[in-house]
Amino acid sequence: MRLTKKEIERANKRRRYSDGRGLFLSVSANGRKTWSFCYRFPDPAKDTVKSGKPKKGYREREMSLGSIDFMDIDDARDRCVELRRMVRQGTDPMEERDRETRHVIRQRRDGSTFKQVADRYIDVKKAEWDAGGASEQSWRGSLAKHVFPVIGDTPVDRIDRADVLDLLLPLWTKVPVTATRLLPRLDLIFSYAIEEGLRSGNNPADRDSLRKSLPKASKVHRPKRHKAMTYDEVPEFVAKLRERQGVAPQALEFLILTALRTSEVIGATWDEIDLEKGIWTIPAERMKIKRSGNGEERMAHRVPLSPRALAILKAVPHEDGNPHVFISRTKARNGLSNMAMLDLLKNDMGYAGKATVHGFRSAFRTWAAEATNYPDQLAEFALAHYDDDETVAAYRRTDLFEKRQPLMADWAAFVSSKSNAA
Known part of the structure; x- marks a missing residue:
């Protein structure tokens, strides 16, 4: 009895439903429905002799035809007619399909080096990554530095599992953070190559498998703390900073006042700033930490701007056609270099080995905990640290902006306490 369209729609039990003549509808545990063709094909290895008479052996085979989402019942029946004809003519449909697949792989893989495949994968995926190209730059930079010189032209x-291990092992202890980022990237690139028919067999960079042959990341990686001056040293530093001219000193003081990261400050554009309301709204795609909740879209991060932060914004130089708040003095229509503030701190002001730009966030956090009565949660929100737990995040509908305004104003007053400018 052949299946009707209603029977196909209603089929929801985990089993196979016969349509007759070798065609079956298979329903998986998660409800996915696929067509398959079941047939017997001669197998000389199973030939036997019974009562002095030879008996031909067969093997039972099941060939997947695809999901019902892409093949309706009529197409599946037509396909089975072709496959039954092949069986009658002595051709095993599954072996023929595998032979054609191998032929396609041989055609496609000619000249496909690892670098070519990696570049194609990045070109495909970059559209779904964060705006601004930070993820793309990270991928291309790490591959160009650590992977392409070793297997890029292969x-x-x-490339086999041993090749990938030989690549990763030296990096695993020398630059463990980079190595742990490279592993999933290699895994995804090789998975893409397999899906595109550029190689067959197992994924040589399967992350779960390779981790069994690599030292535990937690044992070889001890996160380094950013060097930071103590919070009571910051006011004197800011006083010295205000004596300097240029965009970099302005940007560094703005970073200290807002307690944010280098990338967020140098990436600031004027359309993010509301000078009248004293609010800086950073789009979610520019934030290192994404605010998320169960089923919610990512949210922007709002920063309350103190009077001193607003004064800096009003004093910074502008360039026609340049959207950046802190502009480059050497490249037209560009923002400040990501090394400008660090170079100022280390080389111009002599803090090499004593402090880092990122360390001012630590100074702010310690000040908030030890010198104020503000709740820890406010300081964490000011640093753009949000709950990783999606359930907790889903119930938090506020960024506590109004409560953070006095916190940031007090921080600005503290860091300005030894400066002539208010």
Whole structure:
């Protein structure tokens, strides 16, 4: 009895439903429905002799035809007619399909080096990554520095698990943070190569498998704390900073006042700033930490701007056609270099080995905890640290902006306490 369209729609039990003549509808545990063709094909290895008479052996085979989402019942029946004809003519449909697949792989893989495949993968995926290209730059930079010099020119189908291990092992202890980022990237690139028919077999960079052959990341990686001056040293530093001219000193003081990261400050554009309301709204895609909740879209991060922060914004130089708040003095229509503030701190002001730009966030956090009565949660929100737990985040509908305004105003007053400017 052939299946009707209603029977196909209603089929929800985990089993196979026969349509007759070798065609079956298979329903998986998660409800996915696929077509398959079941047939017997001669197998000389199973030939036997019974009562002096030879008996031909067969093997039972099941060939997947695809999901019902892409093949309706009529197409599945037509396909089975072709496959039954192949069986009658002595051709095993599954072996023929595998032979054609191998032929396609041989055609596609010619000249496909690992670097070529990696570049194609990044070109495909970068559209879904964060705006601004930070993820793309990170991928291309890490691969160019650590991977391409080793296996970049090797055909992607010639690279095996041992090659990947040889690549990763030296990095695993020398630059563990980079190595742990590279592993999933390699995994995804090789998965892409397999899906595109550029290589067959197992993924040589399967992360779960390779981790069993690599030292535990937690044992070889001890996160380094950013060097930071104590919070009571910051006011004197800010006083010295205000004696300097240029965009970099302005940007560094603005970073200290807002307690945010280098990338967020140098990436600031004028359309993010509301001078009248004293609010800086950083789009979610520019934030290192994404605010998320169960089923919610990512949210922007709002920063309350103190009077001193607003004064800096009103004093910074402008360039026609340049959207950046802190502009480059050497490259037209560009923002400040990501090394400008660090160079100022280390080389110009002599704090090499004593402090880092990122360390001012630590100074702010310690000040808030030890010198104020503000709740820890406010300081964490000011640093753009949000709950990783999606359930907790889903119930928090506020960024506590109004409560953070006095916190940031008090921080600004503290860091300005030894300066002539208010």
